[in-house]
Amino acid sequence: MKRLELVGKSDVRAREPVPIGDGLVARARAVAEAMFATDEGPPPPKRLDWLEKELRGFLGHAGSSARFVFGASVYAVTLLGPLVSGRLGGFASLDLEARKHVLERVEKSFLSTPLLGVKAILCILYFEHPDAARFIGANGACLT
Amino acid sequence: MxxxxxxxxxxxxxxxxxxxxxxxxxxxxxxxxxxxxxxxxxxxxxxxxxxVPYTDYGAMRPSESLRYTWRGAAVTVAYGLGDTPHINMTMGRxxxxxxxxxGGVCxxxxxxxxxxxxxxxxxxxxxxxxxxxxxxxxxxxVHVEEVPEEMRSRSTKLFVLGAARRGIEMRPMKRNTEGCNGCGRCNFGCPHGAKLxxxxxxxxxxxxxxxxxxxxxxxxxxxxxxxxxxxxxxxxxxxxxxxxxxxxxxxxxxxxxxxxxxxxxxxxxxxxxxxxxxxxxKNVTVHPGFRTIALFDDKVEGWKGAMQSAYGDVHDPEGLTLTSLFIPPAVLAATMPGVGPELMRRAQNVPYLALFGGIIHDEGGGRVWPGLGREPILTYRMARHDRALIPALVRIMGEAFFAVGAKEIYIPVLGAPPLDADAFRAFPFETVKARDIECSSQHPLxxxxxxxxxxxxxxxxxxxxxxxxxxxxxxxxxxxxxxxxxxxxxxxxxxxxxxxxxxxxxxxx
Missing domain, CATH: 3.50.50.60 (FAD/NAD(P)-binding domain)
Structure with missing residues (x-):
């Protein structure tokens, strides 16, 4: 049997994503910087730039419902998270150690579900970077 | 054409x-x-x-497949009502x-x-x-065929052996495949055209x-x-x-x-x-699904082999089906508890992790509501009997992994640390709030x-x-x-x- 083929030019990967607000991306980046910090410090800025670009592409194609859920989760974690851990001030303005502390507390609080949503998407994207994939020992040709 | x-x-x-x-x-x-x-x-x-032509899937990373071919990039939820976990509901689009x-399971x-x-x-x-x-x-x-044992991933082989030691018989699954090479990425579109x-x-x-x-x-x-x-x-x-x-x-x-x-x-x-x-x-059933992850001393690399290949229905009378699966390393890393260095150390263990899942043969309680936009809102209220099965399911899976030498088990509870055998057996699953339980579903009916x-x-x-x-x-x-x-x-x-x-x-x- 012959395969289906598309008539026209609507290659799904060439489609333009919906623009994502800079505020949301900045908050997600602040979370990612703390989330993926190692004992040596935060991830390289270039890795976070890559993550930011991927996040825009991911959310831009994900549909309005997914954007809403992710956005609401990021705002919940970054606005309420500092309060849960007894800190004042915006999440992004906290230093790295303080942000890690906030996320640790959030993971054990009533905000654990929104954090799971944020963490899942950031992790899936972050660990697809070739260097990050190598870091976790992912060498399967098909899955990485 | x-x-x-x-x-x-x-x-x-x-x-x-x-x-x-x-x-x-x-x-x-x-x-x-x-x-x-x-x-x-x-x-x-x-x-x-x-x-999306199947030849394009091989060029897509899992996150690209998610964003282009899954409804809402898989960020889709059935909201748990009452003593029910929220459920990550995934569907194709x-x-x-x-x-x-x-996974092609038939x-x-x-x-x-x-x-x-x-x-x-x-x-x-x-x-x-x-x-x-x-x-x-x-x-x-669609060429339904049995998955040969040699195509099982090491993750599945470990679980099957552990289950056998616990007296649980596992059987080969059937899938709609022809010429599958066991590259393990069925959930993101088969890049070889082998899943029919x-x-x-x-x-x-x-x-x-x-x-x-x-x-x-x-x-x-x-x-x-x-x-x-x-x-x-x-x-x-x-x-x-x-x-x-x-x-x-x-x-x-x-x-x-x-x-x-x-x-x-x-x-x-x-x-x-x-x-x-x-x-x-009304009357939506979802087969609430739960995973258990086990850490081993030796490399498992569970992504090598058929993504789904074995199942166990010995607990079917109680309403449980055990089912093999694996997920991409990046997704597996996302399930690790902790943040910062703790998360990153655990993520480095990904090649040493085995994974197995189970679904509950549920009584229903789901409902589809009109949303504000074009997307529906799904809610799900788990029957008391089904809710009571969650700890039993996790214990069955954990004990099977311990029977083959697992060092630690990651349970599907948000923020829970990995548990060694003693801690696992002492863990008070019954008191965990539903909201803290990770649950997923691929079978809305x-x-x-x-x-x-x-x-x-x-x-x-x-x-x-x-x-x-x-x-x-x-x-x-x-x-x-x-x-x-x-x-x-x-x-x-x-x-x-x-x-x-x-x-x-x-x-x-």
Whole structure:
């Protein structure tokens, strides 16, 4: 049997994503910087730039419902998270150690579900970077 | 070449006519489209998602597959009510539907379920003998075969050995594959064309016999003329950034809904088809699924091998089915608790992790509600009996892994640290709040269930919506109860049975 083929030019990967607000991306980046910090410090800025670009592409194609859920989760974690851990001030303005502390507390609080949503998407994207994939020992040709 | 058109390539209002319009190109819609087209009917298939040739899947990372082919990039939730976890509900949104994204697992309806359909739901014709020829037809068309033991991943082999030591017999799964090399990325579209999803089987056959397939086309409602369906209306997704744009109007002599359990009930409601039963959008079952991850001293690299290859139904009488699976390393890393250095240290253990899953044969309690936009809202209230099974399921899986030397178990509880054997056995699962339990589902069923009477069901045993003419539902929403096993094959079989009747039923003039 012959395969289906598309008539026209609507290659799904060439489609333009919906623009994502800079505020949301900045908050997600602040979370990612703390989330993926190692004992040596935060991830390289270039890795976070890559993550930011991927996040825009991911959310831009994900549909309005997914954007809403992710956005609401990021705002919940970054606005309420500092309060849960007894800190004042915006999440992004906290230093790295303080942000890690906030996320640790959030993971054990009533905000654990929104954090799971944020963490899942950031992790899936972050660990697809070739260097990050190598870091976790992912060498399967098909899955990485 | 067998052409698929995209709504994005049209710039103006589109008006089409056909004998049969099929809304949705997934497992059930493709079967009906193929059967009707081969019988000589003029068939039009409308699909909200894009068309992605299978050769493109190998070039996509999992996150790219998620964003382009999964509904809402898999960020889709059934909100738990009461003592129920929130459930990550995943569905396909692509030509071929969820069949493109499943592990390809094929089960027939367990006889006990058919018995229940006959005795509790009154559908006397649901016998193994009645369904046998339709099962055979589908199994031949999509090449259902047993997964050989040598194709099992080490993750699955470890679990199967551990289960055997605990007295649990595991069996080989069957999948719709041919020439599978066990690269383990079935959930993100088979890059080798080895998983025979409907975009590689039924849809090309349908198109070969003249069926037209239009992707990127969102159907809003069924056009009703009195009690008779005469077409559908919707929008081509040709607006800015793929938003609904030009109007599409389809005149059809028969309308077949195959939009899935989350969308078909909304389509009916939007079209003013509520039925007298009040059951549209209710009775949703989901097979709540839970995973257990085990850390070993030696490398497991569970992504090498068939993604799904073995199952255990020894606990079926209690309502549990054990099922092998694996997920990409990046997704597996996302399940590790902790943040910062703690998360990163655990993520480095990914090659040493094994994974197994289990589903609960649930009693229902799900409901589809209209959302503010075009997406539905799903809620789910777990039955008390089902809720009580979660700790039992996690314990069964954990003990099987410990029986083969697992060092630690990661339980599906948010923020919970890994547990060694002593800590695992002492862990108070029963006191964990439902909100803290990770749960996922790929099998929404039953939102337009079939039955014998209009007072208790949405469609009759041949998929016809009660008290309408020329309006049929064929997708997973008609399945009367949960199955306890992966539903793809059953959905296709029920659709085949309906399609055989439809092709012999003259169209309305």
């Amino acid at each position: 067998i052409p698929v058109q995209s709504g994005r390539d049209h710039t103006e209002r589109l008006e089409l006519s056909c004998d049969v319009v099929v809304v949705g190109s997934g497992a059930s819609g493709a079967v009906v489209a193929c059967t009707m087209a081969e019988a000589g009917y003029d068939v039009l298939v409308l699909e909200e998602g894009p068309f 692509v030509v071929g539907g969820s069949s493109v994204l499943t 089960f027939r309806v367990p006889p006990s379920i058919l018995h229940r359909w006959r005795t509790e739901r009154g559908i006397a014709e649901m016998t193994e003998e009645e369904l046998e020829p339709y099962y055979q037809e589908v199994e031949t068309a 999803s409907v975009d590689l089987t039924y849809l090309p056959r349908a198109a070969h016999h003249g069926a037209r397939i239009l992707a990127d086309c969102l159907v809003d409602r069924v056009t009703m003329k009195g009690d008779r369906a005469v077409g559908v209306t919707g929008r081509l997704l040709n607006g800015k950034h793929g938003k609904p744009g030009s109007e599409v109007v389809v005149h059809a002599r028969r309308v077949v809904l195959a939009a899935g359990a989350a969308f078909t009930p909304l389509l009916l409601k939007r079209s003013g088809v509520h039925g007298v039963s009040g059951q549209v959008g 039953g939102s337009c269930r079939m039955g014998k009477t209009r007072e208790h069901s949405v469609v009759d045993p041949l998929g016809k919506v009660w008290d309408t003419r020329e309006l049929y539902v064929v997708d997973g929403s008609i399945v009367p109860t949960s199955l306890g096993v992966n539903p793809q094959l059953t959905i296709m079989t029920l659709a085949t049975r309906i399609a055989h009747r439809l092709r012999e039923t003259p169209l309305a003039s």
